[in-house]
Amino acid sequence: MKTRFLGILFLSGLYVASGVGAAQSPNSAATEECLGCHAGLHPGIVEGWKKSRHAATTPGQAAAVEGLALKVTSRAIPEALKGVTVGCAECHTLRADAHQGSFDHNGANIHVVVSPKDCATCHTEEAQQYDRNLMAHAYGNLVDNPVYGMLMQAINNTPVFTKGKLTTEPANDLTKADSCLYCHGTKLEVKGTVTRDTEMGEMTFPILSGWPNEGSGRINLDGSKGSCSACHSRHEFSLEMARKPYTCKECHVGPDVPAYKVYEGSKHGNIFSTKQSSWNFKEVPWTLGKDFSAPTCAACHMSLLVNTEGKVVVRRSHEVKNRLPWRIFGIIYAHPHPREANLTPIRNKANLPLPTDFDGSFADPYLWNEQERKAAAGQMQAACLACHHQSWVDGFWLRFDNTLETTNRTILAATQILGEIWKRDLALGLEKKGNPFDEYIERVWSNGWLFYANSVRFSTAMGGGGDYGVFADGRYHLMKTVREMEDWLELRKGRRK
Amino acid sequence: MKTRFLGILFLSGLYVASGVGAAQSPNSAATEECLGCHAGLHPGIVEGWKKSRHAATTPGQAAAVEGLALKVTSRAIPEALKGVTVGCAECHTLRADAHQGSFDHNGANIHVVVSPKDCATCHTEEAQQYDRNLMAHAYGNLVDNPVYGMLMQAINNTPVFTKGKLTTEPANDLTKADSCLYCHGTKLEVKGTVTRDTEMGEMTFPILSGWPNEGSGRINLDGSKGSCSACHSRHEFSLEMARKPYTCKECHVGPDVPAYKVYEGSKHGNIFSTKQSSWNFKEVPWTLGKDFSAPTCAACHMSLLVNTEGKVVVRRSHEVKNRLPWRIFGIIYAHPHPREANLTPIRNKANLPLPTDFDGSFADPYLWNEQERKAAAGQMQAACLACHHQSWVDGFWLRFDNTLETTNRTILAATQILGEIWKRDLALGLEKKGNPFDEYIERVWSNGWLFYANSVRFSTAMGGGGDYGVFADGRYHLMKTVREMEDWLELRKGRRK
């Protein structure tokens, strides 16, 4: 196969008639060069791509689509890309100079990690929206927040028991990448090069730290934030995948954000599970009732929906807070959704980088005000109303507001008990320079707001999902947590640590 | 669109040739009137209905079906309904006078909430059976039982921590509707009217409390009990949906009744998950082996099953206890199935409204006797025997009986430990006017019978499902619970609260 490495006809505009997809749309010569070796080496990658829309059309054709079916929002696609499929070379050599660690690979200047800024070459609006999306900032919002930093330490550190005493050693980068940053995204860095003896002879590749990773807020080698492949899995980039709830589940299934589990147990989830095989997950725009009969995560939170008359019900957005009045996973209380995707400037009244105070009050200046919440709720309700009458929707939102209030009140009681515990020096809280998340009773408390209050809220938010609101991580456990804290305190009253 | 509001040709018998479904079966003029606006307003509802059998046939045609395929069991369908599809107007104006809060809507007397008594107009036997089903009585069986009332309070109340002391405030109706009553059903009530400025001009609608709700024991505005749409989801009312386990999962997925989770992990669930795409979920009667190769929830508990020679294996019933010798989710012990669906008259020997005593003995007069249990088991086993030899079935039922006995014995030990705790005034039990479910150690105890004993029983009941019988909420956790109670008591011996 080595004889196939001639020179590189990179992005030459020279169309190649043979090869995959050629009947409809021509691959570039450079991409054909890639396919020559990689089809045999990485059949999973190449076959996936061959099933993709990227292999079946060209940016020029896609940009010519009119009306709501248009998916390519750039008005300035480079000429060299317009007439060829979106193949290996098109993405992995695009903006090569902007990426650290781009390297020579048989004459092509390659970068391994394609970033949202690369995708923005054709999908401009989506990339811009996503950059304003909380998820794009998931890395910095976590690691640059010293309070969350203490939570991460309390989870990831390694315990050491010496002479009857428990201490911890800091978690290393591999643990962090495998733990919180798997979803939040790692920070990629070039750490040198490695030369390998491959089937094609000796080759040199960059060594990347933080790799592999497809977290939603990955810091890329061109400095951009996010990973489109978090949801649009490489290399098929299938709309069907982004629209089905299994994608969201990758990060939203645990007790902290049990969105998928609650969805699956809801009426909507039942209808999806039962009927999905007869639905159309590929149509753009997506017609309510016709293409699908119950919403998936994407339908309510992101997709462009139209009614059977083709009228827009709600517009597409990759900035999900546009439809979210509240942020329901409490840290430590549910609160109005933050206005900006970068959360690091937020300060509560105690000057901590948190959206609420320990007494439950909100860091107002940084959060949606009532009018903004109403606008966001209106966006969401537009979808609700396509299948439900106003009185149904009103009844639902009344319960939703009630759940936010009552779960916040329950967490307030739990937090006050912990305050009493801290005051009595039975555990070491933030005021006395302790990590508020690391001791056993603090973990009981965090179970309350992180798992049980959240589960109740997600359950209500998805139109009810009885078990998740009660026995499956719901109110039964939330109140049990408060009672465990009471029990723990009562037993130790009068003691000191 | 306002010009389309002419007069209402309600149930006029005047067939309308144009419009959805008209080719096969005619919509009534009244339904066409509804569709005129709602197709655009509520595409999800209208498109769902268009895919339904209700849109494709008429009660007259359906009632003429002969043999086991007959689904319409009324022998007295009103003439006006016989010749038109079962459309919007047919259901939502039916028996309008019987429903509180029926209201004028463009000349039609509409009720929002269709009840089992409405459905009984055509599906008479099914509605009668369901009325004798425990699930139809799920509202009263819960809220009219003062002991269960204490459990609900211990779960739903809001805690308040003041001056170092924890108290609770009663849960409001919104919380109750979102919590237990989501599955058990709410009591619907008309709370006045609201006038809204709609796309069609000003319109007045009733305000309903307890709405929305599709709980299995909903108290409807005509006084009837239950919601057919709990399982036969509006507006497609698909047999496929009722037969697939995702419907049952809506209420039976939590650790209290982990039916779906256990099923999914069982051999039957594996076969369903793997092979369902090649099965026929629409055929009536349902042929074992041919239409499906492993049972779903419906197959064992409700459906009419025949063998490949068309011989009835087991008859359809919406009264599920017909096939259930035991009620395996213990309150607080597994016990013979109650004879009547209305459980409120039940009294145990201590005169509490419970099917068992705290010492494990049964409230015999209210429960199946041995002969009745044998008859119910026989109904269930008819289905088993279609795929399993008698020796297989016998071996299985031997284990099932053993599991009921051993889990009950384990709960007895746990309850005796709690008795000791109550006796020593370390917690406040029922005898001293305390809520037996609210303190921490009482919640540990209820974990035992409500989650772990139940999980073990469900696991055995579905032919084994190793993990759910052992490590996934099974025996491992059941025995750990007993040990935690022992540990808690040992530490506090000699103390008083």
Place this chain on the structure above:
Amino acid sequence: MKTRFLGILFLSGLYVASGVGAAQSPNSAATEECLGCHAGLHPGIVEGWKKSRHAATTPGQAAAVEGLALKVTSRAIPEALKGVTVGCAECHTLRADAHQGSFDHNGANIHVVVSPKDCATCHTEEAQQYDRNLMAHAYGNLVDNPVYGMLMQAINNTPVFTKGKLTTEPANDLTKADSCLYCHGTKLEVKGTVTRDTEMGEMTFPILSGWPNEGSGRINLDGSKGSCSACHSRHEFSLEMARKPYTCKECHVGPDVPAYKVYEGSKHGNIFSTKQSSWNFKEVPWTLGKDFSAPTCAACHMSLLVNTEGKVVVRRSHEVKNRLPWRIFGIIYAHPHPREANLTPIRNKANLPLPTDFDGSFADPYLWNEQERKAAAGQMQAACLACHHQSWVDGFWLRFDNTLETTNRTILAATQILGEIWKRDLALGLEKKGNPFDEYIERVWSNGWLFYANSVRFSTAMGGGGDYGVFADGRYHLMKTVREMEDWLELRKGRRK
């Protein structure tokens, strides 16, 4: 139907033209005889078989297949079997003399339980591989290990509370069969015979203890180990079923071995869930990228995979350790994979039958050495590399090694705390003849290594699955466990039991 019982033309080689599957392949006369009654009696069994490959081909035809598509690996199929379908009689009368409890059934010498040695008649290599597989030895590896015996007792025994004291009674055989042995397999034994009045008149059958069971390490009535139907569900024996993850889930879904749950939440699981309906699960060999675009359990652990050029990527093996360098569910630490499937000879340095010591050191002589681990990892990585570049795979394995090390270190700290607890006589450990698994604090400890450390390892092993590595039974809970043990000890310091 009784008139159909003539004499038995057992395995006569006389082909019967009529009956199921006859168009392509002839059933034996004996099988036709079986079908005559059982089609009506057990439609589930017969219809399942009719859909199977066994009903559509003959061993002779199957053995003639050339190349990688060959599934029948015997070179010595008995002549009598070569020309007929693999029907009822072929399996259930095969090697009848080798099976205890074979019985006369209308003239045929029948055995109920078909064993791997029966299947080996055609599938020789697979049966041999499976016999060297850990799963085939799951019964003995559990019940013949006295330490594991104590864990079983601590889980399965029935508690009794008398005079303020908690003791336990031994679990009976029915409980054991329903609990651990459901997956590990029971030991089948003939316990006499029973005569039943059947539709066909009086008939006598053997009574089997331990039946039904399809555990992976079942001890069969011919002395062989295992149950092919554990994964190849009777009587369709569908390749599709063995290749989909639902089969593995039957035993690998609980928190002890959360393989399925982690898979389902991983990127691979997302792609499977979304795209499986367009995949080909029947093709042999299985082509990466073409037949499927993400691995299932089988793809990584057992299946024969080829690339699109038909080149073998990895060979089929029913001996799964061939691709497993490590055994990641720690007992009590993750450790190099045992070399032999029979684990009973293993002794750690303390002479206990465990692969590791309580201080975390490995029982080296019995476990893969570094070179063997490298070979096994190489087998696994061959599949990885079909979709991922070397740098991706290297980055992943670096994290995997790190997770094994850090979780083992965390369990070491937990075990040292327990050691301190035992030393202070706050609980009764192994050294003082106590069961190390039965007391509350010991169960907290076993939660750590059995559930949480395992969940973290499975999460890493499947390329990350954020929630299972952190909040869903992951590091959050692992560290909480250590903190609970610390908290428990601190409270009791200075006490004696």
